[in-house]
Amino acid sequence: MPKNRKAITPDVSAEILFTSDRTCCVCRERGKRVQIHHIDENPSNNTISNLSVLCFDCHDETQIRGGFGKHLTAPLVTKYRDEWLLRVKQRRDEADTFAVSKMAGAITLNTSKENLIPPISSLYSYLDSIPDIKTELLAKAQPEWDSGVTATMNQASYDYIDGLQGVLVGLSKFYSTKAFDDQEPHEFFSEIISSRFRWHRSHSEPAGPGTGGTIIGTICGGSVSSDVEKMVEDMVSSLIGYSDDYSWKHWKRRWENKAT
Known part of the structure; x- marks a missing residue:
């Protein structure tokens, strides 16, 4: 059964992209094309806790590969996401402190x-x-x-x-x-x-x-x-x-x- 897709609101999208520095939370390589990924693969669940930013390459790794399952499971993406958001915040705080x-x-x-x-x-x-x-x-x-x-x-x-x-x-x-x-x-x-x-x-x-x-x-x-x-x-x-x-x-x- 196809899942109903619910559009992510502009405010939520902006918040997710900003807190992640518009950077994939897995490879963390700046400048790559990114998209907002639904961690539980339910496109109607747009709660912030269910969203992460992935580049196209890493997003492919969340898909099923042959009979071997996913390379990036939901718990693993969540772990990468949480660590990255913390790192982005720390970087910004450190930069602000140093700058003044x-x-x-x-x-x-x-x-x-x-x-x-x-x-x-x-x-x-x-x-x-x-x-x-x-x-x-x-x-x-x-x-x-x-x-x-x-x-x-x-x-x-x-x-x-x-x-x-x-x-x-x-x-x-x-x-x-x-x-x-x-x-x-x-x-x-x-x-x-x-x-x-x-x-x-x-x-x-x-x-x-x-x-x-x-x-x-x-x-x-x-x-x-x-x-x-x-x-x-x-x-x-x-x-x-x-x-x-x-x-x-x-x-x-x-x-x-x-x-x-």
Whole structure:
């Protein structure tokens, strides 16, 4: 008997995709096409506890294979899902904490919708700290990039991008909430960054998904890192505006690690 399919509401779909960072909870490889999977295989059961995000490859592993059964059973998918959601939350919390750790007169990175923009003195203090944050993130990532081990290199890029996303969240506190479609900052930036992963993966494999080999993940990580660095630059430039009280050129030279 065919099972009745009930459409997942946009709110639930957005929540599932955001909490999973729009990434498959099993392979956790960013930029791959994903879909929302019903863990119990009942397409009418759209409770959040029954939903997970899987890439197309891993979703195939939930299907019956010959006489050997499923490679990914419901309990196993649930375990992967729960571990991944916890990891995503921890990453975001760590990135937020690190992003403001050096700021004089720290601001609170709360998720309140109240439009309480910190004073200009806090902005300048935060801008001063950002090049140092980037330097520390790079110092942590570089040995892993130099390892030559694909999985290690990819994870280093993910961690670097997460750190920069924390900076973006910090900068967003100096904007009106309306500037980001009234979304929670991490949700807004996560959506953009995920789209950059999808873009770089798509154009890097002209023959189709999966044809570029494992190096594609590493290439995408480097490309998205550059994209997110540019996002930080853009936000800093916009916040400084045409003010003569803060030097964009000086900040840019520090950001690019050039002699001042």
